[in-house]
Amino acid sequence: MDGEELTEQETALYDRQIRVWGADAQRRLSKSHILVHGMKGTITEFCKNIVLAGVGSLTLVDDRAVTEEALSANFLMPPDENACSGKTLAELCRDSLNEFNPMVRVSVEKGDLASFGVEFFDKFDVVVISFCSLATKKLINERCRKLSKRVSFYTVDCRDCCGEIFVDLQKYNYAKKRQDGTTECELQYPSFQEAISVPWRSLPRKVSKLYLAMRVIERFEEDEGRKPGEICIEDLPAVLKLKKELCEAQSLNESHIPNALLERLVMGAREFPPVCAIIGGILGQEVIKAISGKGDPLKNFFFFDSVDGKGIIEDISDPRPKG
Amino acid sequence: MASLQHSQAIKGAKVLMVGAGGIGCELLKTLALSDFQDIHIIDMDTIEVSNLNRQFLFRQSHVGQSKAKVARDAVLRFRPHISITPYHANAKDSNFNVDFFKQFNVVLNGLDNLDARRHVNRLCLAAEVPLVESGTTGFLGQVTVHVKGKTECYECQPKPAPKTYPVCTITSTPSKFVHCVVWAKDLLFAKLFGDKNQDNDLNVRSNDAARSSEHAGDAFEWSGNEDLEQYGRGIYDHVFGYNIELALSNEETWKNRNKPRPIYCRDVLPNRMTQQNGNVDITDDLSSASAMASLGLKNPQDIWCLMENTKVFLEALKLFFTNRRKEIGNLSFDKDDQLAVEFVTAAANIRAASFNIPSHSLFEAKGIAGNIVHAVATTNAIVAGLIVIEAIKVLKKDTESYRMTYCLEHPSKKMLLMPVEPFEPNKSCCVCSKTPLSLEINTHRSKLRDFVEKIVKAKLGMNSPLIMHATALLYEIGDDLEENEIANYTANLEKVLSELPPPVTDGTVLTVEDLQQEFTCNIHIKHREEFDEEKEPDGMVLSGWTQAPSEKKDDKTSIGNGASTSKSLPTKLGITEIDIEVKEISGGTVSPGTKRKLSEFSDGSTVDQSSDVDQTRNNKKTQKHDDDGGLVMLDHWDSNMSKKQRSP
Numbered sequence: 011m012d013g014e015e016l017t018e019q020e021t022a023l024y025d026r027q028i029r030v031w032g033a034d035a036q037r038r039l040s041k042s043h044i045l046v047h048g049m050k051g052t053i054t055e056f057c058k059n060i061v062l063a064g065v066g067s068l069t070l071v072d073d074r075a076v077t078e079e080a081l082s083a084n085f086l087m088p089p090d091e092n093a094c095s096g097k098t099l100a101e102l103c104r105d106s107l108n109e110f111n112p113m114v115r116v117s118v119e120k121g122d123l124a125s126f127g128v129e130f131f132d133k134f135d136v137v138v139i140s141f142c143s144l145a146t147k148k149l150i151n152e153r154c155r156k157l158s159k160r161v162s163f164y165t166v167d168c169r170d171c172c173g174e175i176f177v178d179l180q181k182y183n184y185a186k187k188r189q190d191g192t193t194e195c196e197l198q199y200p201s202f203q204e205a206i207s208v209p210w211r212s213l214p215r216k217v218s219k220l221y222l223a224m225r226v227i228e229r230f231e232e233d234e235g236r237k238p239g240e241i242c243i244e245d246l247p248a249v250l251k252l253k254k255e256l257c258e259a260q261s262l263n264e265s266h267i268p269n270a271l272l273e274r275l276v277m278g279a280r281e282f283p284p285v286c287a288i289i290g291g292i293l294g295q296e297v298i299k300a301i302s303g304k305g306d307p308l309k310n311f312f313f314f315d316s317v318d319g320k321g322i323i324e325d326i327s328d329p330r331p332k333g
Numbered sequence: 334m335a336s337l338q339h340s341q342a343i344k345g346a347k348v349l350m351v352g353a354g355g356i357g358c359e360l361l362k363t364l365a366l367s368d369f370q371d372i373h374i375i376d377m378d379t380i381e382v383s384n385l386n387r388q389f390l391f392r393q394s395h396v397g398q399s400k401a402k403v404a405r406d407a408v409l410r411f412r413p414h415i416s417i418t419p420y421h422a423n424a425k426d427s428n429f430n431v432d433f434f435k436q437f438n439v440v441l442n443g444l445d446n447l448d449a450r451r452h453v454n455r456l457c458l459a460a461e462v463p464l465v466e467s468g469t470t471g472f473l474g475q476v477t478v479h480v481k482g483k484t485e486c487y488e489c490q491p492k493p494a495p496k497t498y499p500v501c502t503i504t505s506t507p508s509k510f511v512h513c514v515v516w517a518k519d520l521l522f523a524k525l526f527g528d529k530n531q532d533n534d535l536n537v538r539s540n541d542a543a544r545s546s547e548h549a550g551d552a553f554e555w556s557g558n559e560d561l562e563q564y565g566r567g568i569y570d571h572v573f574g575y576n577i578e579l580a581l582s583n584e585e586t587w588k589n590r591n592k593p594r595p596i597y598c599r600d601v602l603p604n605r606m607t608q609q610n611g612n613v614d615i616t617d618d619l620s621s622a623s624a625m626a627s628l629g630l631k632n633p634q635d636i637w638c639l640m641e642n643t644k645v646f647l648e649a650l651k652l653f654f655t656n657r658r659k660e661i662g663n664l665s666f667d668k669d670d671q672l673a674v675e676f677v678t679a680a681a682n683i684r685a686a687s688f689n690i691p692s693h694s695l696f697e698a699k700g701i702a703g704n705i706v707h708a709v710a711t712t713n714a715i716v717a718g719l720i721v722i723e724a725i726k727v728l729k730k731d732t733e734s735y736r737m738t739y740c741l742e743h744p745s746k747k748m749l750l751m752p753v754e755p756f757e758p759n760k761s762c763c764v765c766s767k768t769p770l771s772l773e774i775n776t777h778r779s780k781l782r783d784f785v786e787k788i789v790k791a792k793l794g795m796n797s798p799l800i801m802h803a804t805a806l807l808y809e810i811g812d813d814l815e816e817n818e819i820a821n822y823t824a825n826l827e828k829v830l831s832e833l834p835p836p837v838t839d840g841t842v843l844t845v846e847d848l849q850q851e852f853t854c855n856i857h858i859k860h861r862e863e864f865d866e867e868k869e870p871d872g873m874v875l876s877g878w879t880q881a882p883s884e885k886k887d888d889k890t891s892i893g894n895g896a897s898t899s900k901s902l903p904t905k906l907g908i909t910e911i912d913i914e915v916k917e918i919s920g921g922t923v924s925p926g927t928k929r930k931l932s933e934f935s936d937g938s939t940v941d942q943s944s945d946v947d948q949t950r951n952n953k954k955t956q957k958h959d960d961d962g963g964l965v966m967l968d969h970w971d972s973n974m975s976k977k978q979r980s981p
Contacts (some may be wrong), residue, residue: 015631015632018631019604021633021696022382022383022635023382023383023386024386024707025383025386025705026383026386026387026705026706026707026709027386027387027707027708027710028696029471029700029705029706029707029711030471030472030707030708033634044936051366055714058389058710059710059711059714062386062387062389062710063386063709063711064386064467065375071953084411085362085366085408085411086411087411088410088411108443109392110389111385112393115730119633119716123846171722171914191530220573282367283363283367283718283721284367284717284718284719284721284722285718286366286718287359287362287363287715287718287721288714288715288718288719288750290714291710291712291714292711292712292715292749292750293716294710294711294714295472295709296713296714298711304744305472305742308744308749311748314750315366316722318752319719319736319738319750319752320748320749320750320752321748321749321750321751322748322749323744323748323749324747331860
């Protein structure tokens with residue numbers, strides 16, 4: 011273990027959580043560097059959680075100007091649009107997050123995420139992206155994977171009262187602790203591309219419908235050249251048509267993706283704050299686990315739908331790995 | 334779509350939040366973002382530093398201020414046009430009566446103790462306002478919905494009594510570190526620094542053969558001119574040396590136990606300490622005096638050796654007398670009082686050394702002594718989200734889709750968030766079904782006071798009880814009593830039941846009522862001569878308030894996948910009673926019959942030996958079959974929740 015001790019100030023501030031994950035984990039947290047993209051409700055919740063937890067630094071990427079929609083779902087921004095003038099979403103969130111915990115450095119990186127080269131990501135231990143196109147998700151995931159050190163990669167999306175988290179920890183070793191002792195475990199994560207390429211026919215029969223529905227929506231936005239979330243009820247017929255095609259191509263019965271679910275996702279591009287809190291909370295816990303090495307990380311998708319209230323983990327990886 | 338559907342119900346709703354702490358901050362934020370317009374919030378607490386890691390509406394500069402008020406101001410910064418009404422007050426205050434509760438469409442609890450939860454539950458039942466209840470510990474959490482007549486009330490599953498330890502385990506035969514902490518805190522600390530008139534089970538022999546003749550009086554009394562280190566060494570030798578020798582002389586006790594070893598100060602620390610730190614005794618701020626600081630001990634996570642514990646013991650004692658003499662006699666243990674925590678840690682460790690129990694760090698001892706529950710922001714945020722989802726269903730009267738939801742640390746059936754259909758009201762619940770109870774008690778020996786303290790307050794959770802025998806009033810607490818009434822009731826308290834006017838004997842039915850809670854309960858008295866001191870330390874046994882029959886709604890639970898044993902299980906999980914950042918924890922509700930199910934459920938899926946969370950679950954699980962699980966009313970019960978067990 012590295013010898014550095016927590017300061018008195020840290021011990022006092024983090025007392026209750028050190029009782030949860032221990033002082034070693036707290037030290038590792040305080041040395042970690044996190045990058046996030048897409049400052050909407052869910053990412054905002056996530057940022058709050060890990061800034062409170064005491065990570066070393068947090069870098070925000072989101073050049074968008076403040077919109078009414080962004081204001082409505084974001085507790086980091088002042089309501090007064092004048093106060094927001096000339097600032098990007100990321101800059102406003104930074105100002106607010108800085109107040110949460112003076113021990114965490116929060117900064118902003120300007121530019122288009124897709125234009126950042128591989129070496130840019132080398133500065134981080136964790137990369138979390140939200141509201142990115144399918145192409146960007148794959149691209150950033152691959153860049154993280156090119157580095158010699160492990161950069162944990164997460165994507166997160168909330169639509170209507172549903173949320174999805176994807177996790178790629180590449181090769182992850184940890185001590186799995188159980189009542190009857192500890193076993194060393196190794197988890198091998200597929201990339202986002204690999205995961206979504208798993209043939210639908212070979213997925214478990216009861217796989218979350220949300221997984222399939224999100225792939226349809228994601229694919230639709232990609233094909234149509236839409237920005238993430240740029241979709242509405244008028245698109246429903248085209249989305250249903252795409253679903254039919256995808257199901258036929260994958261020889262999957264169409265009933266696995268209920269039309270009503272697609273309808274909800276198409277209409278509810280705006281996030282539902284309670285779901286942001288839930289998904290942002292689960293994501294925060296997972297990132298803390300990955301950094302601290304404490305606890306079993308989830309592999310590799312998480313879904314929540316407030317209609318049935320279930321928060322489900324799905325392992326979607328190729329059952330027959332190459333080589 | 335969701336927001337459209339919900340918006341009507343949300344915008345017109347008037348919501349009461351009880352608690353502005355860990356869950357409360359998250360909840361208030363999520364309610365505001367979800368477009369709630371009229372929120373009232375009650376919290377009696379002020380902000381502390383250790384809140385800041387998760388109660389994100391508060392800043393360092395707010396320490397000491399009202400949680401409810403600061404939370405309101407913080408949320409109005411990003412939602413200026415909604416109405417938030419804060420009350421910096423105790424939810425049990427009499428102005429929060431049934432009429433007050435009736436103005437709300439739903440009540441949302443983010444509380445940290447059983448007492449307040451029971452109180453709010455009763456007011457919600459009386460006012461017929463739906464209640465969404467919640468709790469978290471570490472990564473575990475839960476949200477439940479309580480609607481009168483439709484789902485079980487918060488008290489339908491009887492709550493176990495707080496964990497206490499038999500007196501003799503604490504005074505004579507400790508076997509775990511927690512026993513040493515309880516001894517150090519509730520006996521030794523209380524004896525030295527607390528109210529001298531309080532009963533105290535610490536063994537003190539006034540004819541103290543082990544001490545020199547000048548201390549023939551009370552060994553614990555400081556003469557006023559005695560050298561403080563000398564005085565400290567005298568106490569040390571008395572409690573860790575002489576008392577242990579005395580205990581050893583009773584050989585019967587040690588037949589099946591490991592014998593403790595007496596520890597004398599001169600053997601551990603032959604030379605006086607003064608030389609080592611004689612120069613800097615006076616700190617600028619007297620109240621912040623710390624033995625660790627003056628001894629140069631920095632890391633609260635370190636485990637001190639016996640000599641270090643001895644030094645901390647002597648130094649802390651000295652600092653109390655030099656820097657905080659005025660408080661002596663009125664001190665009660667406070668987990669935020671650094672010097673008190675230092676003293677208790679050192680004393681507990683020295684006692685542990687006597688009894689061959691592994692010692693613990695100050696950080697760990699503080700957790701045990703202060704009943705500190707681990708808390709993180711993420712679980713609170715998740716639980717707050719779940720509360721709002723249930724609140725919206727309640728407002729839409731979407732009865733069929735109410736769920737109780739459990740946040741798990743390890744997935745069960747792939748679920749980290751597990752929804753379960755709420756149970757129906759328990760027909761034998763004395764709170765929502767008004768089922769009469771029966772009490773076995775020795776009516777010739779037990780006083781009315783025992784009945785009031787041990788049953789009416791501790792078991793039934795009443796604050797302002799009124800006790801009637803037919804039409805005769807035996808006892809009452811209230812603001813508007815006449816002097817002669819008070820005198821009469823005070824006299825009654827000291828009478829044994831069978832000598833009350835009119836006498837309470839076998840077959841009597843007592844009516845106990847709390848007017849504020851609008852809660853009435855009939856208790857059938859059964860006289861019984863003898864009680865088992867270890868198993869029934871109250872000297873009375875209350876029954877009739879039992880687990881609901883287990884067949885309820887089995888076929889409709891939303892956990893799929895048929896295994897019937899698992900269906901009724903979640904309410905009985907250890908986590909049903911999780912409290913946040915607690916002064917008192919209500920403990921688990923694992924009944925003996927569900928042990929198997931619980932272990933099935935937790936499925937070995939936990940236990941990171943070094944993590945407190947898992948320890949929590951373990952402890953909750955074992956709470957009921959702890960070998961020393963007898964109940965003795967110490968002032969503070971001690972959860973062993975925060976205890977870390979060392980791997981052998």
